[in-house]
Amino acid sequence: MTSEIILAGFGGQGILFAGKVLAYCGLTASKELSWLPSYGPEMRGGTANCSVCISDQPIGSPLVLEPDFLIAMNIPSYDKFIGTVKPGGKAFIDSTLIDEKTERTDIEAFYVPATQLSADNNLNGMANIILLGKLIKETGLFDMELIRKGLEKCIPPKKANLIESNIKAIETGFNY
Amino acid sequence: MERNLMKGNEALAEAAIRAGCKCFFGYPITPQTELAAYMAKRMAKAGGVFLQAESEIAAINMVLGASSTGVRAMTSSSSPGVSLKAEGVSYMAGSDLPGVIINVQRGGPGLGGIQPSQADYWQATRAMGHGDFHILVFAPSSVQEMVDMVIKAFDLADEFRMPAMILADGLLGQMMEPVSFPEITAKTIEKPWATNGHKNARKHNIVNSLYLQAPDLQRTVQERFERYEKIKQTHTEAESYLTEDAEIIVTAYGATARVAKSAVNAAREAGLKVGMVRPKTLWPFPVRELNEGCKNAKAVLCVEMSMGQMIDDVKLALNCSLPVHFFGRTGGVIPTPNDVLAEIQKIGGAL
Amino acid sequence: MAVVFERPKSLVDVSTHYCPGCTHGIIHRILCEVIDEMGIEGDTIGVCPVGCSVMAYDYFRCDMIEAPHGRAPAVATGAKRSNPDKYVFTYQGDGDLAAIGTAETVHSATRGENIVVIFVNNTTYGMTGGQMAPTTLPGQVTQTTPFGRDTDLAGFPVRVCEMLSTLDGVALAQRVAVDSVPHVREAKNAIRKAFENQKEKKGFSIIEVLSTCPTNWGLTPIEALGRLRNECIPYYPLGVYKDKYAEEVAK
Numbered sequence: 001m002t003s004e005i006i007l008a009g010f011g012g013q014g015i016l017f018a019g020k021v022l023a024y025c026g027l028t029a030s031k032e033l034s035w036l037p038s039y040g041p042e043m044r045g046g047t048a049n050c051s052v053c054i055s056d057q058p059i060g061s062p063l064v065l066e067p068d069f070l071i072a073m074n075i076p077s078y079d080k081f082i083g084t085v086k087p088g089g090k091a092f093i094d095s096t097l098i099d100e101k102t103e104r105t106d107i108e109a110f111y112v113p114a115t116q117l118s119a120d121n122n123l124n125g126m127a128n129i130i131l132l133g134k135l136i137k138e139t140g141l142f143d144m145e146l147i148r149k150g151l152e153k154c155i156p157p158k159k160a161n162l163i164e165s166n167i168k169a170i171e172t173g174f175n176y
Numbered sequence: 177m178e179r180n181l182m183k184g185n186e187a188l189a190e191a192a193i194r195a196g197c198k199c200f201f202g203y204p205i206t207p208q209t210e211l212a213a214y215m216a217k218r219m220a221k222a223g224g225v226f227l228q229a230e231s232e233i234a235a236i237n238m239v240l241g242a243s244s245t246g247v248r249a250m251t252s253s254s255s256p257g258v259s260l261k262a263e264g265v266s267y268m269a270g271s272d273l274p275g276v277i278i279n280v281q282r283g284g285p286g287l288g289g290i291q292p293s294q295a296d297y298w299q300a301t302r303a304m305g306h307g308d309f310h311i312l313v314f315a316p317s318s319v320q321e322m323v324d325m326v327i328k329a330f331d332l333a334d335e336f337r338m339p340a341m342i343l344a345d346g347l348l349g350q351m352m353e354p355v356s357f358p359e360i361t362a363k364t365i366e367k368p369w370a371t372n373g374h375k376n377a378r379k380h381n382i383v384n385s386l387y388l389q390a391p392d393l394q395r396t397v398q399e400r401f402e403r404y405e406k407i408k409q410t411h412t413e414a415e416s417y418l419t420e421d422a423e424i425i426v427t428a429y430g431a432t433a434r435v436a437k438s439a440v441n442a443a444r445e446a447g448l449k450v451g452m453v454r455p456k457t458l459w460p461f462p463v464r465e466l467n468e469g470c471k472n473a474k475a476v477l478c479v480e481m482s483m484g485q486m487i488d489d490v491k492l493a494l495n496c497s498l499p500v501h502f503f504g505r506t507g508g509v510i511p512t513p514n515d516v517l518a519e520i521q522k523i524g525g526a527l
Numbered sequence: 528m529a530v531v532f533e534r535p536k537s538l539v540d541v542s543t544h545y546c547p548g549c550t551h552g553i554i555h556r557i558l559c560e561v562i563d564e565m566g567i568e569g570d571t572i573g574v575c576p577v578g579c580s581v582m583a584y585d586y587f588r589c590d591m592i593e594a595p596h597g598r599a600p601a602v603a604t605g606a607k608r609s610n611p612d613k614y615v616f617t618y619q620g621d622g623d624l625a626a627i628g629t630a631e632t633v634h635s636a637t638r639g640e641n642i643v644v645i646f647v648n649n650t651t652y653g654m655t656g657g658q659m660a661p662t663t664l665p666g667q668v669t670q671t672t673p674f675g676r677d678t679d680l681a682g683f684p685v686r687v688c689e690m691l692s693t694l695d696g697v698a699l700a701q702r703v704a705v706d707s708v709p710h711v712r713e714a715k716n717a718i719r720k721a722f723e724n725q726k727e728k729k730g731f732s733i734i735e736v737l738s739t740c741p742t743n744w745g746l747t748p749i750e751a752l753g754r755l756r757n758e759c760i761p762y763y764p765l766g767v768y769k770d771k772y773a774e775e776v777a778k
Contacts, residue, residue, distance in 0.1 A: 020181075020352070027181045027354055035181070035352040039207055039290070060438030061431075062351045063510055153181075199609050225608045229601065230634035237598035237631070241605025244592045245572065245613075249605065267595045371590035371606070373613045376569040382584045384593040 001056055003141060004064040007128075008049035008081055009073025009094075014128035017154075018071065019050035021132060021166075025142045025150030026054040034062035047076050054141065069139060071131045073097060073114075090138055092131045110134055112176055118169070126169040133173025144170075177356040184319045185210035185349040188278055188342065189218065191326035192250050194360045197276070198224040199249040201238035203231060205257045206290045207346035208280035212252065232257040236264030236277070243268065243275045244383040246370030248330055252278030254346070255296050256287060265339050266305025270385030272369075272400070274333035276326065277311075277341045280349035283508035291508025292346035294430060297485035300343045301459045308397045310404050312340035312411075313458040315429040319353035321456070327360060332411065334365040336403060343458060345481065347431040347510065404460075413456040414465035418444065422451030424523055425470050427490050428479040429455045432511065436479045439516035446517075448524045458486070463493040475523050476500045479516055481509075535559035537568040537588045544582060548741040548748025550705045551579060554647060555586055557715035558618070561722055562589065571614040572606050574599045576623035579653040583618055597628025600635035603642045614725055616643040622652045625661040625685045632691075639696030639730035643721040646687060649738040650759060657743030661685045664762055669743070684762070688735050692769035698730040700769040704737035706755045710765070729772055737763055 005022060009015045016037050026033035036051045051064035065084065070091040072078040078098045085091055087106040096115035112134050114127035123130065136142060142150070151166050182190070189211045192200065200219055202212035212228065219226035225242075229235035235251045242249035253261060258279045268275055281296050283289035300313045312332055314325040322344060329340035371381045387393035415433075418440060419425060428436035433454040443450040453469035455462050470476060476498050478487040484502045491500050503519040505511040534540060538559035545551045562568050571589035575581055577596035584591035594602040599617035607615040624632050624646050635642065651669055652658040658671040662684050666675040688700045699721055703714035714736055721732035737759050739751035746754060767773075 023181055023352055027179060030179075033181075033354065036347065037350055039346070039350050059353070059434070060441070061435040061510070061513055062347065062353075063435075063512075065512055199605060201605065227604070227608060230630050233598065234601040234604075234631050234634065237595060237601035238605035238608070240594070240598075241574070241592060241602035241607075242609040243605070244602070245606050245610050247609040249609070263595055264598070271593070371572050371592050372610055373570045373572060374568075374590055380588050381590045382593070383591070384584055386581060386593055 003054045003069065003139070004067050005052040005054070005069045005071070006049060006064050006067040006081055006084075007052070007071040008047065008077030009128070011048040013048070013073050014125065015048045015073065016050050018128040018132050019052045021129070021150055021154050022052045022054065022141075024154040025146055028146055028149045028153060029142060031055060032058050034059040036062040047074065049077060049081075069135060071128075071135060073128065073131070075100070090135070092135050092138075094127055094131060096127070108138070110138060112173060114173065117172055117176065121168070121172050123165060123169045123172065126165065129166050129169035130173035130176070133170035134176055136170065137174045177358070179354040179356055181352050182319060182355050183210055183350060183352050184322050184344060185280065186214045187319045187355050188252070188322050188326055188344070189214040190357065191323040192276065192330070193218060193222045193224065194357055195327045195330040196248050197250050197330065198247040199239070199242040200224065200226050201229050201235040201249070201251050203229050203235050203253065203257060205254045207282060207349050208252050208254045208278065210349070211278065211280070232260035233263065236261040239275045240264055240268050240271070240273060243273045244271070244370065245372040246367040248274075248334070250276040250278065252280070254280045254282045255284050255293070258296060258299070262305040265311065266307050266309065267385050268339045269305065269309035269311060270307060271383050272337040273339070273383065274337055275339045276329045276333060277339060279341060279343050281343065281345040283506065289508040290346065292431060292481060292510060293506065293508055294345055294432060294481040295483070295485065295506060296343065297458065297480070297482060300341055301461070301489070304341070309400065310459050311338060312336070312407070313343050314340065315343050315456055315458050316348060317430055317433045317454060317456075319348065319351065319355045322348065323355055323357060325456075331363045334363065334367075336407060343430070345431050408460040411457065412460045412462040412465060414462035414469070415454040415456060416465065416469045417452040417454065419451035419453060419469040421449050421472060422469075423449040423472065423474045423527060424451075424477060424520055425473045426450065426452045426477045426479060426516070426520065427455070427466065427486070428452065429458065429486060432479055432481050435511050435513055436516055438513035439520060442513060442517050443520045443524075446521070448520060450520055455486070458489075461489045461493060466490065466493045470494065470498060473498060474527050477519055477523055478502050479511060479519075480504045481511065482506050535563045537562045539586050539588050541585060543586055545579065546742045548739070548751065549579075550738045551647065553705045553711060554645065554714070554736050554738065555583065557711065558645060558718055559587065560715060561719045564719070565722055565726075567614050567722070570612070571616070572610065574603045574606065574615070574617040576617070576619040578620035578623045580618055580620060580647065581654065597623050597626070598631055599623065600628065600631040600640070600642070600644065604635055604638070604640050607640060607642050611641070614643070614722060616645060618645045619647070620653070621646070621648045621650065621660045621662040625687050632687075633694070636691050636731045636733065637694045637696045639698070641725055641728050641730055643718070643725055644731070644733040645718065646733055646735040647738045648687070648735055648763065649740040651740050651743050653740045653743055657740070664758060686763060688733065688768040691733060696731050697733070697769050698724050698771045699732040699767070701733075701767045702735040702737065702763060702765050704755060704760060704765055706737070706739075706752045706760075735763075737765070
């Protein structure tokens with residue numbers, strides 16, 4: 001069983017970080033995994049995306065072309081990737097920033113006003129993690145205990161104070 | 177063993193430090209810059225030297241200077257920067273100096289692009305500078321192999337007194353994968369030739385690549401090539417995957433081999449007898465291993481992120497015994513498993 | 528009988544490949560005298576350039592590295608950074624140091640690499656048969672400036688000590704000459720000071736030695752010394768261009 005995930009949005013939205021959280025959860029769960037960022041000028045304020053593969057088998061190509069799961073946090077990313085989601089796949093869309101609904105009926109789309117939720121819950125800048133919480137709930141990839149462990153590995157010790165707010169963001173998305 | 181999650185570029189750096197690399201000299205270039213940044217953070221604490229050079233040319237020559245004194249030294253860059261290092265690599269080869277050079281390849285020629293590529297195969301295996309010489313070339317296909325091969329590169333470079341290169345690419349450099357660091361007992365190889373101050377206890381040592389008498393230079397180069405012959409006999413490496421009954425053998429190295437492997441698996445599911453031989457050393461090229469893997473093959477497909485460079489070595493190794501097909505993407509475009517599968521099916525249909 | 532004058536111990540007893548009348552021999556000698564006097568031959572690593580002194584590794588008895596053209600300061604940086612307790616010097620000509628190796632020169636200087644650079648300036652490319660160097664004087668005839676260096680076409684000479692003296696990493700930048708006995712003495716003292724600087728970890732010291740090339744200048748050795756005195760020194764005035772620690776003491 002392999003889960004291929006694309007996370008995409010603007011640079012600065014924590015796209016690569018949210019991907020890293022998934023990767024560290026995979027590491028903690030003793031899975032095979034890969035994390036591959038888009039790199040170069042795209043990172044500087046343009047669109048950023050990353051591919052994450054989590055599997056019981058060794059990962060072949062780490063570049064995800066047809067994701068099982070998509071997190072989209074801006075319109076260009078939504079436009080670019082919504083059509084690539086595998087039939088039967090799931091898309092998680094920040095509906096505060098993306099005012100569109102997909103016409104695809106062969107995938108499940110979840111519209112989460114993540115940016116609004118982050119503002120309402122004193123979780124500024126954590127829309128990425130809120131969407132991740134929703135993804136965790138709808139895919140069952142990892143349980144909460146594992147996510148906490150993954151976050152602890154992912155967040156450097158000197159920023160350990162951020163672990164609790166990240167957990168809160170995960171829960172906010174999970175419970176939406 | 178503890179699994180860490182690291183970028184390929186960072187894993188290369190950490191492996192070098194653990195292999196006893198005492199000096200790193202670099203210059204920023206995408207997509208390998210994390211390596212220098214990691215060294216900047218870690219090297220001093222590990223008791224070594226990190227220095228950002230004024231150019232790739234200076235960086236390789238700092239490696240030359242440090243290596244002359246007997247310490248393990250490394251530099252890293254990406255394609256355009258590696259071209260600038262060619263002069264220094266040639267001098268190091270001509271002076272019988274060890275040293276490790278990392279090339280996290282990107283698209284070329286010229287400034288090219290910054291996306292992953294394998295278009296420097298010819299440069300690495302044929303012409304990493306002027307003159308008659310070879311360097312050891314390792315082609316990792318995972319972050320773990322980047323670690324293992326850096327350690328091996330330092331050991332063999334010291335043993336055979338020649339530069340060694342890790343020929344990676346932007347995809348491997350940028351991706352994160354679980355990686356473990358083996359317990360390393362850094363080989364200590366005596367270097368009686370090192371120019372580290374004779375302390376009035378021996379004759380003065382000279383590190384030099386100049387031989388003005390043609391017969392002297394010829395003899396020196398011939399002796400070096402005798403050493404190369406020994407390495408060819410003993411230090412080739414390749415991974416053979418599902419080759420036993422394979423009628424079609426896919427050859428690919430580095431990141432491309434990961435894509436090819438996915439395609440081989442898909443082809444097997446479709447009932448095709450397909451296997452893969454993945455060279456792990458590019459110089460010396462695993463001639464024996466490839467022929468062994470092809471013993472039941474009727475055709476070979478070489479897949480690369482270039483217009484076809486390793487295919488030359490594949491053909492030379494097989495010596496016209498099999499038809500060799502090619503599929504490549506270049507300029508930073510990464511081939512997909514479906515692309516490769518389609519090529520396999522095309523070849524399979526014609527068998 | 529007391530020996531009052533002999534070959535320095537660190538200068539290997541072989542005939543050199545230098546042309547008759549070339550002043551490299553003098554500069555080699557005073558450098559070796561300094562190494563002997565400081566008793567540091569066993570702790571010294573020298574770096575040769577490409578150019579006339581490319582084979583100086585056969586003449587200096589300390590450990591020697593032969594660097595690619597212009598890269599001696601980078602090679603010396605690698606050697607010194609990995610061996611901070613050793614003395615490291617480069618011995619470079621004007622083409623090597625001020626043309627193809629300008630970047631390496633400037634950056635090792637501004638980093639304050641704790642090395643000694645002996646810069647032999649004879650205003651021409653000697654090894655390749657006398658072409659224009661970055662230090663060739665305006666009007667000077669060379670193989671590649673057959674009508675004299677035309678500054679409209681070929682630009683102006685580089686004054687290395689003046690240029691490097693603006694850099695904070697430079698401890699000592701001094702120009703000397705070997706055209707006369709007093710000047711040779713002065714040159715030796717400067718080289719000694721540069722090595723003392725390295726001993727005291729003061730940073731980058733460059734001694735520019737104005738030198739001759741009778742063969743490519745087309746002059747007798749005596750005439751060449753005359754040209755050095757009458758044409759080169761006026762364009763490249765001798766003196767201390769920077770002495771960071773003297774300045775600090777003065778403050």
